[in-house]
Amino acid sequence: MKLAVNVIKLMALALLVAVLVHPLKSEAAVNTSAPDLTMTIGNVKGYVGDTVDVPVKINKPNKGIAAYGVELNYDSSALEVVGIKEGYGSGDTAACSQNKEGCFWSSYDNSKGYLRTAWADTTAGDHPITETTTLFTVEFKIKDGKKLGANPLTVDSSNKESLSFSDVSNHPLNVEVENGQLTTAKSSNADLSSLQLSNGKLTPAFSKTVDTYKASVAHSVDSISIATKAEDAHSTVTINGKPATDQYSLETGDNTFKINVQAQDGTSKDYTIKVTREKDQTTVNNQTDSGKGTHASTGTSQTDSSNGTHVKTLPKTGDDSYIDRYLNIGIGAVTAAILITLVIYYRKKRMTQD
Template sequence: MNNIKRITALVMAMLMSILMFSGLTNVKAAQTAHVSISSASANVGDEVTITITASSDVKIELCDLRINYDSSILQYVKGFDAGGGGTGRLISPNATSFDVVFKTINPGTATISVDKSTSYTSSADEDYMSLTTSSGSVNVKAPASYSSDNTLKSLQISPGTLSPAFSPDRTTYNATVDADVTELVVSAAANDSAAKISISGRRMDPGSNTTTITVTAEDGSVKKYIIYTTRLEDGQEATTEAESKTEAVTEDVSQTVNNDGTVTIDGRKYSVVKDYSGITIPDGYQEIDYDYNGQKINAVKGIKTGLILMYLESEDGKGGFYIYDETAKTFSPYNTVAEPEITYVVLPITNSLEKPAGYALTRFTMNGKEVQVLMDADRQYCLFYGVSSLGEKGWFRYRVSDGSIQAYSVVKSDTANADVKADNGKTSGNSRFWLTIVLILGLIIAAFIVITIVLCTKLAKVKKVFNMASKDGVDLDEYTEKVIDGYAEDEDDSYEELDTSSDKISYGDDKSGKSDVEELKLFDVEDDK
């Protein structure tokens, strides 16, 4: 009986410990508000209403939101407390949902987002709440009467000549300029007077350069013409067209962390900005505290991408976000390319990556910034390594002519398979941990059930013994537990009178009708009993 009591106490202590542990892990999280923006489709000239909503598990007492939108496609009509020029402000002490009206003025896709650096919400319990956001968009279609002609009528450069000769249907060209050329002069004319032309990448640096001529038709359709220009170094002779197509670039960037906390990238010194006041955080990222080289600084982390971004500022005051590689302790420029509803962050191409055959490593201008890509021989497509806003990481194929993007599969090497196995190992480890927890709880429950059954059996036996003893007028105080058990195991409830003058007590006949009887031996029975 004492052993049973000890086991019961141990099981109860374990159950109470589990309950206390689960209670301790229920810590109240910081209050968070989420701002969502609806999307819409319209034709040029229509008015659209966009709904901006702040939500939280607790009541929001105040909203002060700054909104950014594409003013080249949308024209503000009403809804902001102050708006115009691509920005607007929403402020209210009691409302959490706002309707903003825009007029569509040009075809295309306009993004509407929250400037988290200047927006906030508050609740009754806390002055400020942590803020997460999602963007909205308006897809504006052109009327059927709008022209879709996005071709060039002519294209010339100075100095240098295009190779091959210009043709409206060809979108990629090569050129070579001397070492003293610092800027490429581009002359381009659209075939349709309603089309618009923009040019980027005119600066010529030693080596490979990319110049992009973007033609946007009246209906919003886009075509891009690319010029790959090689600027020679002093004393260098011009290469052939085939050589210029497959020219490789150095994939390792020279970086040094200085004693004063600055970082030197390609010979240029940058300081790590610690305060993000007035800096617009990219969509899909949230501000975090980060331990950088032993110092607590502000950084941003992708909600789905998981990338760490830091804002670096050069000595001339110019700055931007850079991707920080936590393993290599290096920085690379943060650059994105986008399709409707999806944004891609372009990552550096390192030696450890499995590269597909038939492509040459080179530099290419995307979205106005130079990045590393793998270019095919015809320069019609290039591959970049990156991560999408949906969290998908890997190779993506970029079509040079129109900027369309597709996922690209590469056969994985043994190294990649090892990474997969490592991930599976982590998953298996987590599964074993939870399986162990379940087994422990199962054993505790099983032990509790067994103890309950044993106790119930004991109680039933004791009850039977006392009922029998009461019926026969027997005092059980003088008997051992073994004798009492033997007394309880008799199958017949009718007994003869006990003879206390003898050391042996006989009772009843067995069911077979024989005169044999069981015997119970008395222990230390006093004469007066």
């Protein structure tokens, strides 16, 4: 008995290999009776450069499926198969004969635009497919070409060599095929998914729907980096009209950065950041002290910093020292003249009284 089972397994494996090379001929392809099951190829959308999954499924069959072979056609000028993942069965050729879900094989030819899959129950009919399931999933890469729109994914059910399903008695099953398509387009997504500064905090907080921001940094920060990430990996991002760089120099005051996102289809969106670099506080403090009339040194001449008038001090003798004192406290020239007149007047009056 064990020998018989092993023989059946070997026969099933040989059948699968033969199907991949040349699909089974089955009368199911031209059978006009009610279908035993329906096989559905997915309808999927994707953008240029993306890799998308297209599932191939069946509904609950009227009879258990013991084996199948499928050839699926696609436009190789627009699509490229990068992989086929089994949904039911094992793709491990070394151990699949021990798997109760049976063995799955696949192959494809991107130069001719077709793929082939085959499956068999290696338990001699003990574990046929009896429920709704995904048979396999095709990974397609959308080529960067001019051919956009609907790309048919079809199984030629009129060709006896393109479709074969059989039951546990090796009788053909009638299969209805619902062909699918992969609709390709260029993305119009020109949004950023993230925006960060190496210094300073964006105000308001980043949101892809907000396009204007402000930030401030200390005077000690003389450069900044801007990290951007487009929501669509195929979009192009520039800052101030050029590709992003590691660092951007900052001038004291306002610095404006315009970030442009260009989508695949030409859609464009701008984000703006105004980064304010604070003034040097040391310079600001010195200017404030100068405005108050404070001088670092004294001499025979001074400049009245409040109005820029240049005055000359008088010799510090007797009451003249008061005149010099008034001139050196940083008051205006007019006020100084009045004070000088008053001092001279009262000095003469005192001398007269004496």
